[in-house]
Amino acid sequence: MMKEKLAVIFDMDGVLVDNSEVHNETWRMICDRYGYKTTKEEIKSIFGGTNKIFVKKLMGIKDKGKIESIAIEKEALYREIFDKQIKAPEGLLKLLFNLKKNNVQLAVATSGPTENLNFVLDKLDIRGFFDVLIDESFISKGKPDPEVFIVTSQKLGIEPKYCAVIEDSIYGIKAAIAAGMKVIGITTSFSPDKIKIANLVINGFDEIDYLKIKEIIFNRSKL
Numbered sequence: 029m030m031k032e033k034l035a036v037i038f039d040m041d042g043v044l045v046d047n048s049e050v051h052n053e054t055w056r057m058i059c060d061r062y063g064y065k066t067t068k069e070e071i072k073s074i075f076g077g078t079n080k081i082f083v084k085k086l087m088g089i090k091d092k093g094k095i096e097s098i099a100i101e102k103e104a105l106y107r108e109i110f111d112k113q114i115k116a117p118e119g120l121l122k123l124l125f126n127l128k129k130n131n132v133q134l135a136v137a138t139s140g141p142t143e144n145l146n147f148v149l150d151k152l153d154i155r156g157f158f159d160v161l162i163d164e165s166f167i168s169k170g171k172p173d174p175e176v177f178i179v180t181s182q183k184l185g186i187e188p189k190y191c192a193v194i195e196d197s198i199y200g201i202k203a204a205i206a207a208g209m210k211v212i213g214i215t216t217s218f219s220p221d222k223i224k225i226a227n228l229v230i231n232g233f234d235e236i237d238y239l240k241i242k243e244i245i246f247n248r249s250k251l
Contacts, residue, residue: 034245035184035191036127037177037209040138041075042196045148046117047110048075048217054106058098059086075217076199078139078170079103099141107147116152117216119233124157130238135160137180137193139170160184171199174207181207192241201226210244212236 042048052071059066064087074085079099083089089098127134134157138145145163149155160183162176169175181188188208195201196217204211205225213226220229227244230236 032190033131033133033186034242035133035135035181035186036241037135037137037180037191037193037204039076039193039195039197039200040136040140040145040148042217043194043214044117044120044136044152044154045110045114046216047106047114048072048196050106050110050113051075054102054109055082055086057105058102062087062098064088072217074199076139076171076195076197076203078164078167079141081170103141103144107144111147111151114148114151116154117233120152121154123233123236124154126237127241128157132238132241133160133184133186134158135162135180135184137162137176139164139167139176141165171197171203172206174203177204177207177209181209190245192245195226196223198223212241212244 038044041051052068055071056066066086070086074081080095083095083098089095124134136145136158140163142163142165145161160180162180162183166179167175177193181191191209192212193204193209194212194214195204196214198218201211201213201223211226213223213229215223215229215231223229
């Protein structure tokens with residue numbers, strides 16, 4: 029019997045980079061700049077969503093042009109601040125090498141803009157590991173809608189049931205489950221109890237490898 033191709037799909041924010049606090053801070057700064065008050069809890073509650081969702085929910089703005097201009101301003105500020113501190117999480121490179129050695133297809137699926145994706149991939153020098161890159165320019169609906177993962181699966185040419193997603197946000201985990209994929213939740217943005225709907229919850233990449241992910245995909249691990 030032909031061996032099934034497997035895929036691991038990485039979210040970007042909070043997964044490839046531990047940047048939730050930087051996003052928190054830049055959204056707070058942008059809200060202050062425009063005279064809107066928000067809290068860390070409000071911002072975290074919509075992690076995984078698109079910039080459109082953030083601007084609408086945090087500021088109540090509905091004008092498409094204004095949403096776009098504020099989003100561009102916010103992300104430029106985020107890159108400016110994060111540029112001074114960006115680094116690969118411990119164990120990420122080892123995991124990427126391990127998965128590629130075992131012929132696993134790799135993808136990034138983010139609701140973030142293309143500029144942010146390019147920024148992260150190039151700063152960490154990890155672009156070459158990935159077979160497919162999906163950002164907000166490929167989708168019309170943000171997480172928790174499963175569109176981003178369905179599109180990624182289609183681009184990979186691999187059925188959702190053979191895909192495992194690594195996610196940090198509640199929205200992202202719900203989106204991956206809705207897409208019919210297995211999910212590994214990483215605790216960079218939320219405590220383990222908040223993301224326990226994932227198939228497996230980890231604190232870092234050193235807790236997983238190809239064999240562990242294969243077990244999860246084929247239902248030989250926690251469901």
